[in-house]
Amino acid sequence: MNKQQISQLIESINAHETIIIFRHVRPDPDALGSQLGLKYAIQKLFPNKRVYAVGTTVDNLRFIGEMDKVQDDVFKDALALVLDTANAPRIDDERYQLCQTLIKIDHHPPVDQYGQVNIVNTKSSSTSEMIYEILNDIGFGNDLITRDVARCLYIGIVGDTGRFLFNNTTSRTMAIAAELLTYDIDHTQMINEMQQRDLKSIRFQGYVLQHFQFEQSVGTIFITKDVLEQFDISANEASLFVNSLADTQGIQAWAFAVDETSEIRVRLRSKGVVINELAAQYNGGGHPLASGASVYSKDELEVLFNDLKLLVYASMKN
Numbered sequence: 001m002n003k004q005q006i007s008q009l010i011e012s013i014n015a016h017e018t019i020i021i022f023r024h025v026r027p028d029p030d031a032l033g034s035q036l037g038l039k040y041a042i043q044k045l046f047p048n049k050r051v052y053a054v055g056t057t058v059d060n061l062r063f064i065g066e067m068d069k070v071q072d073d074v075f076k077d078a079l080a081l082v083l084d085t086a087n088a089p090r091i092d093d094e095r096y097q098l099c100q101t102l103i104k105i106d107h108h109p110p111v112d113q114y115g116q117v118n119i120v121n122t123k124s125s126s127t128s129e130m131i132y133e134i135l136n137d138i139g140f141g142n143d144l145i146t147r148d149v150a151r152c153l154y155i156g157i158v159g160d161t162g163r164f165l166f167n168n169t170t171s172r173t174m175a176i177a178a179e180l181l182t183y184d185i186d187h188t189q190m191i192n193e194m195q196q197r198d199l200k201s202i203r204f205q206g207y208v209l210q211h212f213q214f215e216q217s218v219g220t221i222f223i224t225k226d227v228l229e230q231f232d233i234s235a236n237e238a239s240l241f242v243n244s245l246a247d248t249q250g251i252q253a254w255a256f257a258v259d260e261t262s263e264i265r266v267r268l269r270s271k272g273v274v275i276n277e278l279a280a281q282y283n284g285g286g287h288p289l290a291s292g293a294s295v296y297s298k299d300e301l302e303v304l305f306n307d308l309k310l311l312v313y314a315s316m317k318n
Helices: 003-015 029-045 060-062 094-098 125-137 147-160 171-183 189-196 201-210 226-232 235-239 276-281 299-315
Strands: 018-021 050-053 081-082 101-106 118-120 213-215 220-221 251-258 264-270 291-296
Touching: 003 081, 003 101, 003 118, 003 125, 018 029, 029 050, 029 060, 029 081, 029 125, 029 147, 050 171, 060 189, 101 125, 125 147, 125 171, 147 171, 147 189, 201 226, 201 235, 213 251, 220 299, 235 251, 235 264, 251 299, 264 299, 276 291, 276 299, 291 299
Parallel strands: 018 050, 018 081, 081 101, 101 118, 220 251
Antiparallel strands: 213 220, 251 264, 264 291
16 A cells, blocks of 8 residues: 555545445455445545445345445446455446446455556455555544444454464554454454354354365365255355364365355465465465365366365475
8 A cells, every 4th residue: 555545545535426335256254344344434534425335245244234235327427446356357246337436455466456546455464454554544543433443344354364363463463453442342242243153054064074085285175066955055154164174183275165056166275385376277366375266167176176285295395
């Protein structure tokens, strides 16, 4: 982030009466937390502007906040702020294309710079952390960060740092989290809501732990449509268990694949081996240690699994 980009962001917000905030499909706590946190902050600063947050509602994260229903004609001449989304095809709601101006705010490696202004900081733990910094950079941080803003940004940071366990947690991340806690938010309740699962999901987690494959320090599992039907859970709900394999002794990386009908979505995770370049070879991308990919057949999935094993094996030899 630099001062010129922040100035362009403020100028664009000033110039538009309608501001629509987007994020990626299959949202996680950071996507929703940054989206809603920024929405509440802009509403506080500009109470007469129309500010909306759009995208598909995810039931298990509904406690973070609700999405707005917006008619097509509202998008015309609006400012689109797209958060936490590395590439344009992953933006949830294609009507961003109807907006007059588009600004990207993200912490993923900048593969697709689709905005007229692209504010990217790969050193941030999360886009929620970036939003906190932006609100302070524009000089109104203390006034704009209300209790609602704080709770959204806090849960976003918690989500993308794995409750401060991942190596993207920095001293700055902890300082920001500590500041957000001064706004009298019930962080224990939020984390409990984020982590809680219904009985069918708990039983599904048991299936994952019993059926994943472990070879050459790599864990892999493919959740088929039959398994989703057996446990009566959606592909999005299944994906929440991507880190179930993380505590396996000796594991260096893992692939969690789910059949989403039109594609097999593969979530890749690593404890040290850089995996986003591998993800890019399979229609994806992301962070060095947390990425996503897409394949379109079981055979292609097996090739990806094998490539991940080869990648880990090569790193261990070195």
